[in-house]
Amino acid sequence: MIELSNIEKHYDLGEMQVKALDGVSLTINRGDFVAVMGPSGSGKSTLMNIVGLLDSSTGGVYKLEGYEIHDLADKEQARIRNQHFGFIFQSFNLFPELNALENVMLPMSYAGISATERKGRAEELLEQVGLNHRLYHYPTMLSGGEQQRVAIARALSNRPDLIIADEPTGNLPSDKGKEIMDTLINLNREGVTIMMVTHNDDQGAQARKQVHIRDGKIVETREGAAL
Ligand SMILES: Nc1ncnc2c1ncn2[C@@H]1O[C@H](COP(=O)(O)OP(=O)(O)OP(=O)(O)O)[C@@H](O)[C@H]1O
Numbered sequence: 169m170i171e172l173s174n175i176e177k178h179y180d181l182g183e184m185q186v187k188a189l190d191g192v193s194l195t196i197n198r199g200d201f202v203a204v205m206g207p208s209g210s211g212k213s214t215l216m217n218i219v220g221l222l223d224s225s226t227g228g229v230y231k232l233e234g235y236e237i238h239d240l241a242d243k244e245q246a247r248i249r250n251q252h253f254g255f256i257f258q259s260f261n262l263f264p265e266l267n268a269l270e271n272v273m274l275p276m277s278y279a280g281i282s283a284t285e286r287k288g289r290a291e292e293l294l295e296q297v298g299l300n301h302r303l304y305h306y307p308t309m310l311s312g313g314e315q316q317r318v319a320i321a322r323a324l325s326n327r328p329d330l331i332i333a334d335e336p337t338g339n340l341p342s343d344k345g346k347e348i349m350d351t352l353i354n355l356n357r358e359g360v361t362i363m364m365v366t367h368n369d370d371q372g373a374q375a376r377k378q379v380h381i382r383d384g385k386i387v388e389t390r391e392g393a394a395l
């Protein structure tokens with residue numbers, strides 16, 4: 169599904185060059201659950217952003233379903249992002265002026281889905297993450313774990329093939345983190361591909377594949393326990 173060959177992300181800061189990614193090669197197959205691990209500053213978010221088409225590499229080749237991303241127009245990349253990828257971030261990134269339901273409905277409006285269908289599907293998704301009693305709550309009225317569950321529902325709104333999660337449990341107490349992890353594991357069982365950054369070894373061990381990054385390079389890849 170995704171094939172990265174020798175991906176580089178270099179920043180030129182005058183005298184200094186930062187190699188945020190320095191030759192990363194990685195294959196992500198359909199149905200994979202990949203945990204990306206490594207110290208702060210090692211390039212994990214940079215890698216996630218490039219895979220998610222939120223950022224572009226400065227070298228190497230990124231192929232998605234056999235197509236070279238480099239050759240695709242920005243508009244086409246935006247379409248792929250909206251229709252095939254779902255994002256979950258450490259800081260939830262919900263719109264504060266929208267309630268839970270509206271937050272989940274938003275990506276569907278970009279995809280041109282009718283208002284009735286958007287609402288029905290958003291309700292279903294929020295129910296799926298256990299928040300059917302919080303549809304009209306605004307983010308500030310929700311706990312951290314609840315906000316992250318809204319973010320997961322939102323990430324699922326356009327039925328993504330791939331979920332890109334950058335430390336989705338980083339801001340949560342461990343019991344809430346476990347709930348989020350269980351949700352991701354269930355989604356993976358239903359066939360959604362997951363790529364997740366985590367600092368938590370127990371979570372990493374639950375992924376099918378663990379990729380360890382250091383100084384912009386993959387230093388170890390391990391196939392973990394079956395889910
Ligand atoms: N716009 C930028 N300009 C220059 N350097 C950058 C830029 N963005 C990121 N970097 C550098 O690239 C490196 C990788 O950053 P990245 O955010 O990918 O790390 P990370 O592994 O996600 O760390 P953390 O665990 O703290 O989130 C860091 O050293 C960072 O300072």
Ligand SMILES: [Mg+2]
Pocket residue numbers: 212213214334
């Ligand atoms: Mg990061």
